[in-house]
Amino acid sequence: MSRQRVIIDADPGLDDAAAILMALASPEIDVLGVSIVAGNVPLQDTVANACKIVGVSGRTDVPVFAGAAGPLVREQVFGKYAKIGAFSDDLVARGDIAPSEENAVRFIVRSAREAAEAGEPITICAIGPMTNLALALIQHPDVARGIRQIVSMGGAFTALGHRTPWAEFNVLADPHAAEIVYRSGVPIVMMPLDMTFQALFTAEHFKSFGARGGAAGDALYNLFSTFDRSDVARFGRPGGPIHDATTIAWLIRPELFTSRKATVGTQVTGLTMGYTYADFYQKMDRTPNATVVTDVDEVGFINLLIERISLYGSTVPGPKTPGG
């Protein structure tokens, strides 16, 4: 099978770090670039963090691009763990990656248009606010044509929100961008909190990253040890989700997930700004725009992430042949 060509649009962020490292270790995926947006932390910090994460992966061939410094219309909000800011050298060893000169949005436009021209559309994993993607989609119709699917971590349905009572952070941080993406005509694969809350990582799992994953595993161990992400009152047991990594797992092992087709959208204004809806029962009489992933095989997903991070301990991943 040919490798899936993927752009990761991210706002690192702890979960983003796990997702990026997972993708860069996975031979099924050809990461064309990492495009960065402000989100969990301000842009200069998300860019610095992405450069460090790519650096610690050893995949210095993968370019990092800086994109939008804030949301399209609403005022800026940062993540719950924003105080981590830029990853310190104690957490993630300094790498030697510098961001590309090219703007992330321009990179997405260029890559998608080339993909449309070649008839080989690419996949985008959107694991932050979708500002960069929205800005790209507005510019030329070939951008949408060049994107096979957008695998988006975002939204919440019956799980309710984790940032406001109704809203998941990535959508809340730029609901206008999310709505532009949902309406773009590009097939959406949506990873909502309803599903990401089902796979809870505990301290034992983080130790496995550290014990088996080399420098990259150490970095993940350090990052996830900075905050206790468990919420027993909410999840009924200890452990915390690694939301963003589900997008990469879905590309590699879709059989770990269950999904349904639905029309999805979000509220862009008012008290329920960032609230996402899904029309699971075809009440809107519209062709579904999304595959909503509803369930995950928890053990399968956790083991897959640990397995991929462990590849950083067994070999030094090199360009084009990650994991040996």
Place this chain on the structure above:
Amino acid sequence: MTPIPIIVDCDPGIDDTIALLTAFVSPELDIIGITPVCGNQPLERTVRNALQVCELGRRTDIPVYAGCFRPMLREPIYGQFHGKTGLGNTVLPEPVKTVEPRSAVDFLIDTLTAAATLQKRITICCLGPMTNLAVALRMNPQVAEGIERIVMMGGAYREPGNRTMTAEFNVLADPHAAHIVFSSGIPIVALALDATHQVMLKPEHVAEFSNVSGRISQTLAELMAFWDRNDVRRYGSRGGPLHDPLVIAYLLAPHLFTTERARVFVEHESELCMGQTIADWYGKSGLEPNADIVTKVDAEGIIAFFLDRLSRYAEKAVA
């Protein structure tokens, strides 16, 4: 005197065309690019019209960059008074000039960030929905520092809307973009319907323009004749409001205009009032003014100004 560097962001459009033709023969202006956007017509058509107008005005030296193909969030709406092609019934020759490979957004970012670095700021003339500029500002906030000011046609303050009860077309077509631009801190001169409805291009003017404008006279007369709204109840006379050309007139003859400073807000949430522009005339918002809104225009002076400018096409034909 050094000419004023400008970029004309537009959606031609009959009135855009008159604005461009005027700018073309104004040596006080250095037009460094034209950036058509989806607006009065779909992008493909506004680009084509811009290329044709450059050829008509014999200014094929000015690069044309294609802008965004749709508004940010809303579905495209198109203009109602520009005919099927955007140029009324006027048929211009198939353009030989081609659009630049670089997109309008990339051109704006490259040019305006360079202008910021060189401290040689550029004036942006916005004659259409402001999608291109909003996208450029969100992609790279440094763009704002390269802009001397924005002179824009759009909005309606004390005057009701022209596309809905409360909204003027350019703002309604992309209210989110307008909100982004008005929130950017860039100095803005706003030519809203309050100003443009003061300058009616009447049938008797059309004859005058036709008489003076030399080699473009037939095309200009056709375009202007098509522009007649034939709505005396609304406009007080026959003819059509000279919306977009006032942007160029403001740059070259500011003494013909009176402005008032105010904070401008753009409604982008309420469906009923979508695209309404609200001016804080009496300091109720507690926020600093962000725009100079044109409240009065010397209509006779404006018509004389355009007659003078467009008569240069006759002189050029002789030369």
